[in-house]
Amino acid sequence: MSPFLPSAIEQRAAETRRRIETVAEALFRRIGYQKTTVADIARDLGMSPANIYRFYPTKSAINEAIAASMLKGVADEMEAIASAPLPAPERLRAVLHHLFDSDMRLFIHERCMHDMVQAAMTEHWNVIERFIVAVEAVFARLLADGIAEGVFAPTDTAAGAEIINTATLVWTHPVLLADCLNHGKTEPALKARLDAMVDFLIRGFRA
Amino acid sequence: MSPFLPSAIEQRAAETRRRIETVAEALFRRIGYQKTTVADIARDLGMSPANIYRFYPTKSAINEAIAASMLKGVADEMEAIASAPLPAPERLRAVLHHLFDSDMRLFIHERCMHDMVQAAMTEHWNVIERFIVAVEAVFARLLADGIAEGVFAPTDTAAGAEIINTATLVWTHPVLLADCLNHGKTEPALKARLDAMVDFLIRGFRA
Numbered sequence: 001m002s003p004f005l006p007s008a009i010e011q012r013a014a015e016t017r018r019r020i021e022t023v024a025e026a027l028f029r030r031i032g033y034q035k036t037t038v039a040d041i042a043r044d045l046g047m048s049p050a051n052i053y054r055f056y057p058t059k060s061a062i063n064e065a066i067a068a069s070m071l072k073g074v075a076d077e078m079e080a081i082a083s084a085p086l087p088a089p090e091r092l093r094a095v096l097h098h099l100f101d102s103d104m105r106l107f108i109h110e111r112c113m114h115d116m117v118q119a120a121m122t123e124h125w126n127v128i129e130r131f132i133v134a135v136e137a138v139f140a141r142l143l144a145d146g147i148a149e150g151v152f153a154p155t156d157t158a159a160g161a162e163i164i165n166t167a168t169l170v171w172t173h174p175v176l177l178a179d180c181l182n183h184g185k186t187e188p189a190l191k192a193r194l195d196a197m198v199d200f201l202i203r204g205f206r207a
Numbered sequence: 208m209s210p211f212l213p214s215a216i217e218q219r220a221a222e223t224r225r226r227i228e229t230v231a232e233a234l235f236r237r238i239g240y241q242k243t244t245v246a247d248i249a250r251d252l253g254m255s256p257a258n259i260y261r262f263y264p265t266k267s268a269i270n271e272a273i274a275a276s277m278l279k280g281v282a283d284e285m286e287a288i289a290s291a292p293l294p295a296p297e298r299l300r301a302v303l304h305h306l307f308d309s310d311m312r313l314f315i316h317e318r319c320m321h322d323m324v325q326a327a328m329t330e331h332w333n334v335i336e337r338f339i340v341a342v343e344a345v346f347a348r349l350l351a352d353g354i355a356e357g358v359f360a361p362t363d364t365a366a367g368a369e370i371i372n373t374a375t376l377v378w379t380h381p382v383l384l385a386d387c388l389n390h391g392k393t394e395p396a397l398k399a400r401l402d403a404m405v406d407f408l409i410r411g412f413r414a
Contacts, residue, residue, distance in 0.1 A: 125390060162400070163407050167374035175382055183332060193369070200370050204411035 017055050019045060021069065024062045033063060033116035060123050067120035068127045074102045075134035082138050088146030089202045092164075093195070095138055100171040100194055107174040108181060117174050136161040143205060152205040164201055168194070224262050226252060228276065231269045240270060240323035267330050274327040275334045281309045282341035289345050295353030296409045299371075300402070302345055307378040307401055311394060314381040324381050343368040350412060359412040371408055375401070 006014070023044045027036040038059050042049040056062045078095050086094075107117055121128060139161035146152030170176050171194045180190060213221070230251045234243040245266050249256040263269045285302050293301075314324050328335060346368035353359030377383050378401045387397060 129390075159403060163404060166377050166400075166404060169376055169383065170373050173383070176376065176380070183336075193373075196366060197370060197373060200411055204407055 013055070017065070020052055020055060020062060021066050024059075025066045028063070028066070028116045029110055029112050032112045032114075033059075033119055038062075060119065063116060063119055064124040064127055067116070067124060068130070070106065071127065071131040072134075074099065074106075075131060075138070077102070078135065078138045082142055088142050088149055088151060091145070092139070092142045092202065093198045095142065096164075096168055096171070096194060096198055097191070099135065099168075100191065103172055103174065103177055104187060108177060114174075114178075121174070132165065136165050139164045146205065147207075150207055153207045155205065160205060163204075167201060168197060171197075220262070224272070227259055227262060227269060228273050231266075232273045235270070235273070235323045236317055236319050239319045239321075240266075240326055245269075267326065270323060270326055271331040271334055274323070274331060275337070277313065278334065278338040279341075281306065281313075282338060282345070284309070285342065285345045289349055295349050295356055295358060298352070299346070299349045299409065300405045302349065303371075303375055303378070303401060303405055304398070306342065306375075307398065310379050310381065310384055315384060315388060321381075321385075328381070339372065343372050346371045353412065354414075357414055360414045362412065367412060370411075374408060375404060378404075 020041065024036070024041045027040055027044065031040075036059070038049050038052055041059075041062070042052050045052075052062075056065070078098055081094050081098055082091050084091055084094070106113055136158070140157040143152055143155065143157040143160045143164075147154055147157070165172075170180060171190060177190075181187075227248065231243065231248045234247055234251065238247075243266070245256050245259055248266075248269070249259050252259075259269075263272070285305055288301050288305055289298050291298055291301070313320055343365070347364040350359055350362065350364040350367045350371075354361055354364070372379075377387060378397060384397075388394075
């Protein structure tokens with residue numbers, strides 16, 4: 001058998017992992033990460049807890065897998081938006097709004113997600129870090145495209161991507177976002193302020 | 208008696224408030240805000256707790272007064288730096304570095320300050336908000352000076368000040384700052400990145 005094709009056993013294991021993650025994510029969203037137990041997840045799957053532990057040593061490991069796949073989804077969507085046939089500055093604006101909208105949906109609108117996100121940020125910084133790398137790669141690529149289009153001035157695209165990421169943290173960092181909303185900022189007001197920041201960033205990178 | 212001059216009673220009350228704040232701040236710094244009790248503060252002052260409660264209804268109210276005066280001190284120093292006989296962009300850079308250095312000193316280097324800051328941010332947002340207003344006023348003033356000097360392009364200085372504040376939160380927000388340092392960033396690396404952000408901001412506002 002080819003070592004490059006997953007065996008039937010590996011395929012079934014991957015399928016079981018996916019089912020565990022799907023059911024766990026639904027429970028985290030419904031009753032919260034802290035209140036969900038591995039026994040709850042097992043019951044909803046018609047499985048024994050021992051069987052879950054064969055795939056994930058802890059509830060935290062399940063959360064890590066869910067967080068990684070959620071964030072990969074957002075990064076993939078940003079990558080797709082960054083590939084649209086539009087001028088680079090417009091794509092940069094669309095990508096940043098998509099990141100903001102995704103964060104609002106994942107971290108704010110679903111109140112039960114809060115403790116799952118909190119746990120992921122404390123326990124699985126590697127997952128967050130990988131996401132930041134992916135997001136900054138999208139920014140760097142858009143800066144490179146803009147330089148090629150002649151709309152952005154030549155610049156160190158990695159350093160520029162870090163500038164964009166840092167300057168927009170208020171709209172993307174779950175803790176800051178929750179803070180803003182707790183202190184009376186509304187979602188439309190935040191979107192308008194994001195637009196003003198994007199204007200400033202685009203002007204700053206202009207040729 | 209003139210209604211505009213504080214009476215001797217008022218002067219003595221203000222003096223007592225200052226003594227309570229000084230002793231409380233020393234205790235907060237030494238053993239932490241959560242672990243300090245009003246009884247500890249009273250003992251160090253040679254006062255009864257009941258006497259403290261005549262001036263401050265709660266320990267939280269003492270913390271509010273300390274936080275307000277600490278942050279007013281930082282804002283006053285920024286204002287002084289912003290008044291130096293230097294070009295506006297240089298003053299903007301110096302002001303931002305001073306804010307970063309102050310935050311490092313207050314929030315990071317003194318580990319015991321952490322829970323005091325946390326409590327102030329949760330319980331006395333009004334104090335934080337007043338500080339943000341003062342900081343943005345310094346930024347707006349420097350933008351106006353730069354426009355008058357002809358180095359910055361005419362712009363809405365209040366909106367520009369908000370851009371500067373938002374773009375530099377990583378270096379000024381206690382939670383973000385602690386996060387950065389927890390994830391392996393060093394203080395010199397953070398200062399270098401702040402300089403890169405200031406370069407970008409100055410370029411963005413240039414005439």
